[in-house]
Amino acid sequence: MKILVPVKRVIDYNLKPRIKADGSGVDLANIKMSMNPFDEIALEEAVRIKEAGKAEEVVAVSIGPAKAGSDTLKSARAIGADRAIHVETDEEVEPLAVAKILKAIVDEEQPQLVIMGKQAIDDDNNQTGQMLAALLGRPQGTFASKVEIDGDHVAVTREVDGGLETVRLALPAVVTTDLRLNEPRFPALPNIIKAAKKPMSTKSPADYGVDTAPRLKTLKVAEPPVRQAGEIVPDVDTLVAKLKAMGAV
């Protein structure tokens, strides 16, 4: 079995993003960028499936600037991907275009399973996995907290409101990961060094015939409003009076 894992290069989850002074976006100059944490979980899961002898090859894909290839895909190979495909573009690629590029790659590579993060922490869209499954006409198991390969099926335990739901999907399928699926490993030094020697092919969106022109326009990026200090009131009457004064009731 072959597993395809798309990984995105995003601002490191530990950092507090700083908004550019002109409000056009987040200042990313020389900021630590890392693999999207949900994608790291997806990759870890794929590598574990391979280590368990249930898959032969793990292929990582990243769509993004040169560094997505040299950094993110290198760490993907250090974690355990056997090979990488870098679709290089400096443009911001929206979920639908990402899904279309991934569909083209899936058509070419024919993986039995695509495991990907449920969302990227920079734009929090939570759309690409679902769009990809729809474009492919394949079953999807989203928000996975457990993934079990069972012959030509995969059982996916999903985190849903109020509990867990298990779905059984016929392969090939698309799975998106939630936080509790696993705890990703540190790539060890020998693997970091070996990673550079594992193959990577570099493509462009045009190679897959996908138009990545944005369909959304960012008007302004701003800090969320600062939370106002609270106030303790002595009794309900005062509370109601205050709310009335604020025009809230």
Next chain:
Amino acid sequence: MAEATDKLLSRRDVQFCLHDWLNIGETTDAETVDAIIDLSARLAEEHFLSHYKASDTHEPSLDADGVHILPQIGEALGHYADAGLFAAGFAEELGGFDLPFLACAASFAHFAAANVATAAYPMLTAANARLIAAFGSPAQVEAFARPQIAGEWFGTMCLSEPQAGSSLAEIRTRAQPDGEDELGQRYRLQGNKMWISGGDQDVSGNIVHLVLAKVPGIDGKLPDGTAGLSLFIAPKILPDGARNDVSVAGLNHKMGYRGTANCLLNFGENNGAIGWLVGQPGEGLRQMFMMMNEARISVGLGAAALGYRSYLLSLQYAQERLQGRPMGVRDGEPVAIIHHPDVRRMLLSQKAYAEGSLALCLYCAKLVDAHGDPDSTALLDLLTPIAKTWPSEYGLAANDIAIQIHGGYGYTREFHVEQLWRDNRLNPIHEGTTGIQAMDLLGRKILRDGSALPLLKAKLEAAAKRAESIEELRGLAPSMLQAWSAIEACLQQLSDRPAERAFDNATPFLWAFGHVVLGWIWLEQAVTAARLDRSAETQAHFAEGKIRACRHFFDSELPKVAAWLCAVEAGSDTAATAPIETF
């Protein structure tokens, strides 16, 4: 500015040193280096920092089975071994990864910042394995270096004895020939080794002691001086599985670095501990000296890292602690203490000390990698006493300021800054005290053979020239060159003085020399920073921070050089000749 998430070192600053300044990409794949640094920062934070307090409060203990250390230390070092970091700097044929010392040093700094006592085990192990790899026979390398490179066994350095600290000539451990086997010339060792870091513990499969000892002459007497010192490998557990005759006579109860078990070891209480000679007899000190630069840079690096973390902690605290109002304002809300000029002065001093120390050690690490080039080696020999001492003294000064910025809270054990200070207080003592380093600098490195001085001078002049061509740095370089001229003038005077008086003020000379070196290191950084692409706001702030720290160093620190040189130049012997009765 450092990110609030930079808990150990500033990631941007490490990148700046490695890439923007020292161009590590010229010799090593840049992304691989970044991946190693990220791995190190993460591992250090998750597994070394996490037991920082615990390793201080739960000191090693000794019972009939030997020394027990905090289990988390063993776990952390297990992760360190799994990540392959013990092997980082070793050659591929030894199971290593051939990384340059510069990359290893930058990686190690994170572990030292997180928990220097835990990091001491791999540091000693690497030093031990490096010595065996350099001077041991193939069989010794296979038997004793390889398991250390794999992180399965740990190593120690057994030099000091109760009566032999700064002066290793006083060593009395005796090595009696005991035949020969496949591991080489075998000896029986007898003696007491004091202060042995990692001398015993219960987390590694075996412990490889490297022991300096003397082989007695035909008359049965030990030779005088250091020429008779030889180096021996004495493992805790012998290759046949039997316990070697090495026992722990006691633990030393230290003010800091407590996670590192520090032992008084008795060799040969019974039949004599078995030890195999490394290389030739009488070569022990020379062998140690060959590895000295790396060992001393590592101590400096640890000291820099400890100062660095205390700077980051103070920087954060100063933005959170509300106290007082700006000058002239009486009412309204109190402000964060970072708004007080005196607190900013302290922070900028810390920044200059901590970042300067780190930069100096990384620069020297790069010189280690250039060992094929005689000029680099000569420069490294000259700078090593500074790389060991300056961070030890000024990293500690940064730790001291950190307590001050934290006020009363800094004086309590609830915060890390007092422990960082206690930990760092070791560094001016071990691996050659500051006083011993001062004599090494002035004696061996300058007065005996001053041929490296012009090399350093050329570096200063080149940096000065670059700085003068940059508008915002103009005016700094001349004061550095002037301070250098004062050093030269002082040396002229010293060389005219009778040899026995030349060292009266060796330590103030070291201080002065160190500050000039740091002035140069700061100018180098400022020049690099001024040339960064500063279109993004964060980059502009980072570069301005470097330039301001440089300016602060030139305004507030460099003038001290003249004061220190006063006593040296005047040949003041007020202290040196003071009769003991007058104290």
